[in-house]
Amino acid sequence: MAKRKQARPWDAVFDQIQVRPRPRLPEYVYPAPVTDVELDELEAHLKCRVPESYRTFMKRFGPGEAADLIRLPPLGVRDEGDQNLIAETSACRGKFLNRRPEYLPPNANAAWLGRLVYFGSDFCGRTYAWDPKDVTHKRGNEYRVYCLRRMEEGDPEDRGETLADLIQGVWAEQVRGIEEDGGEKPTGIDFKPWNPVREKVKPDRDDVKRWFAFNNNAARDLAFSIRYHGATDTFPILADALEEAGCTSADLLNSCRTGDPTTDGVWVLRVLGLIFGRR
Template identity: 35%
Template sequence: MAEAKPWDAVFSQIRVIHKLDDLCPVVTEAELAATEAALGVPLPASYRAFAMRFGAFGGFDWMLRLLPITPERNAWGCATILRATNAVRRHTNSRANRYPPAQRERLRRFVFFGDNMNKPNFVWKPEEDDSDGSEGAFAWDPAEPTTTDPLEYPVYWCSLDSRQVERRSNSFTEFVTWVKVYTRSIAGNEVSEDYTDWIPCRARKKRSPPKRDVKRWLAFNNHTARDIARSIRDTDRVDALPILADALQDAGCAHADLLNACRTGSRIDGQWALEVLLTDRPSPPLGTRWSASFPGKGGAGG
């Protein structure tokens, strides 16, 4: 049994919202390591876990945005964490007299990972700020680790006018909890009391394989893949999806979107994979159990 992590309880209350056929990639260990090497500091443990489970580019409750890790995961042209961090550092260095010394040094070492600026891209131009001081960016301070095992940093909010730098939480996990309080204070009952909604940004639409190929894969080796898919559907076993991917590969499947959907561990990706394999009917509302979503009759696997 996997060892429990400090962020497990908080992350279990995150509800992912996107269309079943939206391709919203999670972040790989290699991509995280490359970003850490470019930044020169390790990323917080809870953020790494979040990015590999949910992805790094998207929004919380439609209000707060997390920036992407790599351009490849970003079809919207939004600045990555590295690019945003470097943009703030360049601006701070070029306008050093604008900031008090302590604030200047803090901005130079911050790692910026999100914002609430309601703009298509991350833009750090305080001299052009026409907001009321409510827009800004979220950053970690690697110089102030709050814990070392697991490694966590405090989260700060910096107003775009650079007049406010406020500590929001002691870790990314606490930041996710704070997001729920913040969004409910603004949107009230429009935001769920039970979940924190995470809306990942779509890279593109998933591509479904031809039905004739699906039928061949499901029939291979005495219907092994079909039986595994039905078992996952009926028992709600998300953790068995990689086994389904192996069975599909054994049957000759090399369809990247279908195999990746089985390997991400995402419930929505898994639901799309089962829909491709077992039914032709429209998807049910999000939150419906797979066993209710896929009654087991009709479609390629019926």
């Protein structure tokens, strides 16, 4: 009998996360979840292990905004723009290690602040970091997580032993505020993917006509079933039919197979000419 997978401390929190794409046009491609190879490259750059809770989160959800507040940027091991973990960590470490003592925030420990890994931030001027020398769980290689307020870094706030503790704590604060205002408790923790990386490549109209005509209109009939009968569960089958008809559009096929029917599916039907709107 196969061994039952042992639950980890952060599983219960991550299972409550609901991915909710930002209000967006569905023709954009968003960052994919992070791979082990990329996380290994990050470890090599930082010269320390990344916490297992962080590794699990980024592989499952990728960069984005958790609990409507915590911004977890791309790693920075690829060409991911200026906003990334490596760039933020380098800038913050340099800010404290290279600044003259009289210009540091009150009670700031420059050596300690200069060794932290700055993995996130929010829109209130706060930065989130873990201390690679303060191990909280050896098995998962977890580090203590801190919240640092701008110009108050000398008074760090302990936010828990794992990334899940931070997310759970921020979410709990939000729930209390909503309930105090008489609102309804959210059903889960929202997660919004990071900014789009590019616009999807649309197939040519003549190609669509050819794919639709192939095999007695098999792909066309599937697309019609989705459009007019709401059979969104057949999007993966539509991808197979399109591919068999000669479609090589990665964006179109991926939108059918792994995309959200309410967002990516809209784009699919639009470029296939079954709904009107921006093509």
